[in-house]
Amino acid sequence: MNASQTIADVSVVGLGRVGLPLALSFADRGLNVVGIDNDPARLRSVREGRMPFVETGAQELLERVCRDERLSLSERVPDAARARHIVITLGTPSFSHIEIDIREIRSALDDLLGVLVAGQSLILRSTVAPGTTDFVAGYLAKHRRFRPGEDVFVAHAPERIAAGRFLEEIDTLPCIIGGVGERSGEAVAELFSAFAAPIVQTSPVQAELAKIWTNILRYTHFALPNLLMMDCERYSANVFEVIDLINRDYPRGGIAQPGLTAGTCLRKDFAFSEERSAAPGMLLAVSRVNESVPLFLLEGIKRRLGALADRKVAVLGLAFKADTDDERDSLAHKLIRMLERELADVAVHDPRVSTPTVPLEEALDGAAAVVVATNHSEFRDPRTLEAIAQRAGRECLVVDPWNCWGAAQVFAYSSEIAALLARR
Numbered sequence: 001m002n003a004s005q006t007i008a009d010v011s012v013v014g015l016g017r018v019g020l021p022l023a024l025s026f027a028d029r030g031l032n033v034v035g036i037d038n039d040p041a042r043l044r045s046v047r048e049g050r051m052p053f054v055e056t057g058a059q060e061l062l063e064r065v066c067r068d069e070r071l072s073l074s075e076r077v078p079d080a081a082r083a084r085h086i087v088i089t090l091g092t093p094s095f096s097h098i099e100i101d102i103r104e105i106r107s108a109l110d111d112l113l114g115v116l117v118a119g120q121s122l123i124l125r126s127t128v129a130p131g132t133t134d135f136v137a138g139y140l141a142k143h144r145r146f147r148p149g150e151d152v153f154v155a156h157a158p159e160r161i162a163a164g165r166f167l168e169e170i171d172t173l174p175c176i177i178g179g180v181g182e183r184s185g186e187a188v189a190e191l192f193s194a195f196a197a198p199i200v201q202t203s204p205v206q207a208e209l210a211k212i213w214t215n216i217l218r219y220t221h222f223a224l225p226n227l228l229m230m231d232c233e234r235y236s237a238n239v240f241e242v243i244d245l246i247n248r249d250y251p252r253g254g255i256a257q258p259g260l261t262a263g264t265c266l267r268k269d270f271a272f273s274e275e276r277s278a279a280p281g282m283l284l285a286v287s288r289v290n291e292s293v294p295l296f297l298l299e300g301i302k303r304r305l306g307a308l309a310d311r312k313v314a315v316l317g318l319a320f321k322a323d324t325d326d327e328r329d330s331l332a333h334k335l336i337r338m339l340e341r342e343l344a345d346v347a348v349h350d351p352r353v354s355t356p357t358v359p360l361e362e363a364l365d366g367a368a369a370v371v372v373a374t375n376h377s378e379f380r381d382p383r384t385l386e387a388i389a390q391r392a393g394r395e396c397l398v399v400d401p402w403n404c405w406g407a408a409q410v411f412a413y414s415s416e417i418a419a420l421l422a423r424r
């Protein structure tokens, strides 16, 4: 068999937050798609036309794709070889050794080795450490004697879309393609021309660097105001006022706002550079700053309220960022673990995640402190602040590193916030 005898246009291996919207979008553009995932619950959900997670517009898209019957599903990775193009969207976590964990990718490669045919392309959409795409090409050459770039095509086409914006950004964000050898880039560009986004061709390692440094830039961008927030507490200064002084009418860039900076990508992608960095430790320090925000908040609460044993603390938000249901690698969980180690009675409310939480009023009732861990739109609504005053009381300590209501206080009592906002 050769690639002209394949029966589908594209396979997507790993129907997670990256793979599923991509598979659906290819199908929606008229391509015949094979979706592969080894999680039977995930496949059942897709088969039944139910999105397993929230992505704006994806439920309607899934229903449309199910009606048009352009997506077939399988649990078996070798079935991906039914298509001319195979896109890998598997997880790439990092080991605690500060090193990429490519076991899922290697396992998929091993499953595909025996079934790949000339003319097919293998595309890494997962985020990977520099050199991984060349490793994949080398693996195919070593074990199957393929000549990547000539008889099979290998490329890195990184995903840089933000959660919740997939359907918009798949057609607008430049699509970076780093192809191995002479012809891989061109073959893979043909697949991604299904979307309206401009295609930018480069080398595999430049594509890999561009993706991880997109995230390193964001991770560092937020570490700076987080460090400043901690410094301001030490100097009894107001971080929001200092940020305003830095940014106001200043034409050369600006500093971001503080918050709990995490998520499955930012927390690990820096390690893909750090594993062989020319300046080892720099990005690790960025990570340590962001990772210490929960401890900073906990210590700030204890400084104001004393010991937390048997005192109720309400945590608003479990998701790693605003308006998503994704809790993976969220610092809210870390904060809760730390509060529990202080023997506090922790009550959690998040209206968006799948983990069961208590209703807002129940979380707030009698709380000595309320921490806004995620700046969901529901929490930014002034009615949440009113609910805090009513249910937790005017002497409740409100911890809001996001400045949800414009009071510009990381730590303030509910009565102080009301007075500050009344003066504005």
Ligand SMILES: NC(=O)c1ccc[n+]([C@@H]2O[C@H](COP(=O)([O-])OP(=O)(O)OC[C@H]3O[C@@H](n4cnc5c(N)ncnc54)[C@H](O)[C@@H]3O)[C@@H](O)[C@H]2O)c1
Pocket: 013, 014, 015, 016, 017, 018, 019, 036, 037, 038, 039, 042, 075, 077, 089, 090, 091, 092, 104, 107, 108, 125, 126, 127, 128, 159, 160, 161, 162, 163, 264, 265
């Ligand atoms: N989530 C994001 O917003 C985002 C953004 C950009 C890049 N990325 C990168 O994209 C990649 C995928 O991320 P994700 O968030 O979609 O991960 P995910 O965990 O949501 O999805 C991975 C999927 O692969 C499946 N899977 C695991 N092993 C398998 C196997 N052997 N065979 C078949 N299926 C298997 C899992 O069941 C899961 O559904 C990662 O490299 C990540 O760093 C993610």
